[in-house]
Amino acid sequence: MSILKQREPLLAAMVVLLVVAVGLRAPAFLSAGSLANLVTDSTLLVMLALTQMLVIVTRGVDLSVASNLALSGMVAAMLGAHAPGLPLPLIVLAAVAVGLALGVVNGWLIGYLELPPIVVTLGTMSVYRGAVFVLSGGAWVSAHQMPAGFIAFPLDRLLGLPHLVWIAAATLAVMAWIARSTRFGRDLYAIGNAPQCAGYIGIPSHKRLPGTYALSGAVAGLCGYLWVARYAVAYTEIAYGFEFTVIAACVIGGVSIGGGVGTVLGAMLGALFLTVIGNALPVLQVSPFWQSALTGLVILVAVLINARGAGRRSRQILPLHGTGAPTERSAA
Amino acid sequence: MPATQAPPVLQLTGISKRFNGIHALNGVNITIRAGECMALVGENGAGKSTLVKTLTGIYRPDAGTLSLDGKPVTFASPQEAMAAGITAVHQETVMFDELSVAENIYVGRQPVRGGRIDWAQIEREAEALFARLEVALPVKARVKDLSVAQRHFVEIARALAQDARVVIMDEPTAALSQREIRELYRIIDQLKAAGTAVIFISHKFDEIFAVADCYTVLRDGQFVAEGRLADITEQALVALMVGRAVHQAYPKLDADIGAPLLVVQNLSHPTEFDDVSFTLRRGEILGFYGLVGAGRSEVMQALFGLTPGVSGCVTLDGRPVTARSPSEAIGLGIAYVPEDRQHHGAHLTMPIQHNITLPILSRIGFFLSGRGKQEATIARHFAEQLELKASHLTQHVAELSGGNQQKVVLGKWLATDPKVIILDEPTKGIDIGSKAAVHRFIGQLVARGLSVILVSSELPEVLGMADRIVVMHHGRVQREFLRGEATPESVVAAASGLITEAA
Numbered sequence: 151m152s153i154l155k156q157r158e159p160l161l162a163a164m165v166v167l168l169v170v171a172v173g174l175r176a177p178a179f180l181s182a183g184s185l186a187n188l189v190t191d192s193t194l195l196v197m198l199a200l201t202q203m204l205v206i207v208t209r210g211v212d213l214s215v216a217s218n219l220a221l222s223g224m225v226a227a228m229l230g231a232h233a234p235g236l237p238l239p240l241i242v243l244a245a246v247a248v249g250l251a252l253g254v255v256n257g258w259l260i261g262y263l264e265l266p267p268i269v270v271t272l273g274t275m276s277v278y279r280g281a282v283f284v285l286s287g288g289a290w291v292s293a294h295q296m297p298a299g300f301i302a303f304p305l306d307r308l309l310g311l312p313h314l315v316w317i318a319a320a321t322l323a324v325m326a327w328i329a330r331s332t333r334f335g336r337d338l339y340a341i342g343n344a345p346q347c348a349g350y351i352g353i354p355s356h357k358r359l360p361g362t363y364a365l366s367g368a369v370a371g372l373c374g375y376l377w378v379a380r381y382a383v384a385y386t387e388i389a390y391g392f393e394f395t396v397i398a399a400c401v402i403g404g405v406s407i408g409g410g411v412g413t414v415l416g417a418m419l420g421a422l423f424l425t426v427i428g429n430a431l432p433v434l435q436v437s438p439f440w441q442s443a444l445t446g447l448v449i450l451v452a453v454l455i456n457a458r459g460a461g462r463r464s465r466q467i468l469p470l471h472g473t474g475a476p477t478e479r480s481a482a
Numbered sequence: 483m484p485a486t487q488a489p490p491v492l493q494l495t496g497i498s499k500r501f502n503g504i505h506a507l508n509g510v511n512i513t514i515r516a517g518e519c520m521a522l523v524g525e526n527g528a529g530k531s532t533l534v535k536t537l538t539g540i541y542r543p544d545a546g547t548l549s550l551d552g553k554p555v556t557f558a559s560p561q562e563a564m565a566a567g568i569t570a571v572h573q574e575t576v577m578f579d580e581l582s583v584a585e586n587i588y589v590g591r592q593p594v595r596g597g598r599i600d601w602a603q604i605e606r607e608a609e610a611l612f613a614r615l616e617v618a619l620p621v622k623a624r625v626k627d628l629s630v631a632q633r634h635f636v637e638i639a640r641a642l643a644q645d646a647r648v649v650i651m652d653e654p655t656a657a658l659s660q661r662e663i664r665e666l667y668r669i670i671d672q673l674k675a676a677g678t679a680v681i682f683i684s685h686k687f688d689e690i691f692a693v694a695d696c697y698t699v700l701r702d703g704q705f706v707a708e709g710r711l712a713d714i715t716e717q718a719l720v721a722l723m724v725g726r727a728v729h730q731a732y733p734k735l736d737a738d739i740g741a742p743l744l745v746v747q748n749l750s751h752p753t754e755f756d757d758v759s760f761t762l763r764r765g766e767i768l769g770f771y772g773l774v775g776a777g778r779s780e781v782m783q784a785l786f787g788l789t790p791g792v793s794g795c796v797t798l799d800g801r802p803v804t805a806r807s808p809s810e811a812i813g814l815g816i817a818y819v820p821e822d823r824q825h826h827g828a829h830l831t832m833p834i835q836h837n838i839t840l841p842i843l844s845r846i847g848f849f850l851s852g853r854g855k856q857e858a859t860i861a862r863h864f865a866e867q868l869e870l871k872a873s874h875l876t877q878h879v880a881e882l883s884g885g886n887q888q889k890v891v892l893g894k895w896l897a898t899d900p901k902v903i904i905l906d907e908p909t910k911g912i913d914i915g916s917k918a919a920v921h922r923f924i925g926q927l928v929a930r931g932l933s934v935i936l937v938s939s940e941l942p943e944v945l946g947m948a949d950r951i952v953v954m955h956h957g958r959v960q961r962e963f964l965r966g967e968a969t970p971e972s973v974v975a976a977a978s979g980l981i982t983e984a985a
Contacts, residue, residue, distance in 0.1 A: 327597075327598070330599070331597070331598035331599045332594075332597075332598075332599065333590070333591075333592055333594065333599065336581075336585065336589065336592060336599065337589075337590065339578070339580065339581060340578050340581065340589050340590065343578035343579055343580050343581060344576070344577065344578055344579070347576040347577065347578065348578075348590075349540070349560065350538075350540065350560055350572065350576045351560065351576060351589055351590045352539075352559060352560040352561030352562075352563075352564050352590050353561075353589070353590045354559070354561070410578070410579070410580045411580050
């Protein structure tokens with residue numbers, strides 16, 4: 151338990167250590183510009199990991215986020231390309247709405263029809279990805295087709311920081327509020343801890359779960375626009391396989407796949423950690439082929455630490471060696 | 483007790499609930515009055531738990547009406563029942579391990595101020611509740627670090643926090659020591675004084691007479707009788723509950739008790755049990771009695787190789803042994819029939835005969851094709867011994883009654899030809915007829931020279947079946963009784979931690 155409790159500081163220390171270690175080999179990595187890039191690069195992963203964290207806390211998983219992102223992104227790009235006069239806020243709103251709708255489909259299947267999340271989102275992952283093909287006819291939307299403002303927005307600066315960073319920071323604040331200070335968020339933890347008991351207490355799982363997947367979908371939709379705008383291209387294979395990076399960030403951040411355990415800070419640090427690895431390896435001239443193997447290794451180590459921290463679920467039968475146990479008072 | 487009756491808070495009229503065509507409740511009428519404690523009495527399977535779940539909105543009745551303060555109500559969800567002021571302290575604690583004690587009390591209805599949950603208020607109020615209960619519990623601790631008894635207090639605090647009109651306590655004392663039970667009585671008196679109605683469910687008659695004002699008896703899902711406890715004797719109440727004169731014959735055959743077979747010395751585990759020592763002789767039934775959560779099952783699971791991190795010395799037939807896995811334990815001749823049939827005991831969606839031969843498949847042969855006849859023969863042999871009621875041996879276990887499921891599980895473990903068979907609550911939740919068959923069968927086992935460890939929370943069963951009784955309390959062996967010297971009072975006192983070997 152002490153490991154679990156110290157997990158966030160430990161992870162933060164590891165991120166810093168990794169950055170410094172890479173900087174020793176390649177000082178350019180530590181330049182202000184490079185570090186700012188690092189933060190900017192991490193934003194989309196951070197945002198998706200935050201909502202995925204809430205989903206995993208309920209004992210679920212949302213495998214469809216990357217496909218959702220691709221579909222919402224494609225919708226945004228095509229709107230931008232075919233209706234250049236459309237104001238940007240409307241385009242962003244459209245992307246969020248598409249993402250939200252796709253998330254609601256997941257949530258309805260999982261919450262109301264009580265289908266297993268892994269099967270539902272595995273299915274919708276393919277359906278949504280397929281819809282990108284159908285919508286675009288397999289064609290790309292490239293930079294010259296998109297309006298300039300559309301492309302510029304994510305990296306434009308406000309008070310010295312790119313909009314991307316501000317949006318991620320806002321998402322972080324909202325998710326921290328949801329996870330810690332709203333009944334909705336606390337109910338998710340209760341559901342993940344003991345689904346049946348949550349029912350006995352009167353927590354409506356069939357309402358909470360759709361809300362969770364809808365949230366995951368809406369953020370995926372927002373990330374869809376940000377992704378195509380930032381990279382100034384939309385095509386069918388966008389963010390292919392990115393859902394696994396998102397889940398990996400959560401696992402590294404100490405979110406238990408068994409449900410009921412996870413913090414906003416942990417998920418964010420997990421995402422930062424993966425981004426640092428991703429950005430450092432090219433700097434260190436490590437072959438990109440090693441990158442996925444190393445990421446996998448990090449996940450396994452994280453899971454190992456989790457398992458050792460949690461240990462076997464043994465029951466506390468012997469009197470606690472602390473204060474205040476009524477059993478000890480009666481023995482005294 | 484005053485003869486004038488308080489106004490009824492909750493009235494049940496003709497409540498019925500069916501599962502798969504079988505009546506769990508059939509036309510039940512109950513009246514619950516403010517400031518009174520009503521004991522709900524009935525055997526296992528009489529419909530008490532179904533009734534609790536109906537009152538708390540988990541089940542919806544098929545027929546009948548509930549009325550609260552004279553107005554008919556229906557609860558579509560547990561939340562509605564709670565909002566109406568009906569709360570339950572469930573038999574199996576409703577707890578969220580990773581959440582704090584304070585949050586467990588307010589889960590699902592945390593106070594929100596200015597868009598944020600007010601954690602300071604939650605912790606303050608939780609502390610006030612425990613102060614009122616005169617129980618010391620750290621409100622910020624995570625529930626997974628609490629003992630079973632402490633969890634019960636968290637549940638009671640939760641019921642108190644809801645300002646309930648009706649509090650249902652479903653066997654709240656099962657895991658409590660005598661002192662903790664007295665604390666509970668005091669809490670119930672507090673509730674009554676505040677005008678709350680209490681429904682108290684217990685199998686222990688001394689408790690019922692100590693704490694309740696009136697009683698309602700259920701039998702086989704039907705209302706049998708009601709009245710005031712002042713007007714009835716314990717024997718009369720038991721007779722109402724069972725529906726016939728009480729004499730439970732335990733077919734304990736006199737078996738020749740031989741040399742020590744299994745000797746356990748100083749078995750310890752960091753959190754579950756400490757310094758457990760006992761000896762099991764050949765042909766002996768060794769009873770293990772204790773409150774729920776005393777650590778009996780945990781000791782047995784350790785012997786069966788399910789628990790890592792155990793220290794101590796175990797010898798079987800004079801040879802030191804350590805089972806590091808169940809398959810090693812089976813190889814050594816130890817069989818463990820777990821408590822939770824549904825989850826750990828039987829493969830419900832597999833046919834009877836495949837269940838029985840599952841642990842001994844490697845003995846039948848590597849390639850199983852063409853061995854069907856042999857499997858059927860083995861399965862039939864044990865089915866006949868256990869008087870299994872099934873239409874055919876390829877029937878799925880899920881289709882059998884609880885008692886017959888248990889027989890399949892027993893048959894499975896007998897097929898491994900064990901020397902020591904550990905039975906963990908073998909008659910929990912099965913009907914009386916099957917119970918007797920299981921008891922008869924345990925008698926036959928020892929008559930054949932097997933040794934049996936019988937873990938049971940049913941006092942008559944332990945007293946009636948066991949040659950010696952080991953009583954555990956809070957993870958330690960509290961006392962050992964010989965068959966002759968054990969009385970219900972002394973065994974219960976030991977289980978509550980009142981008597982030690984030295985005293």
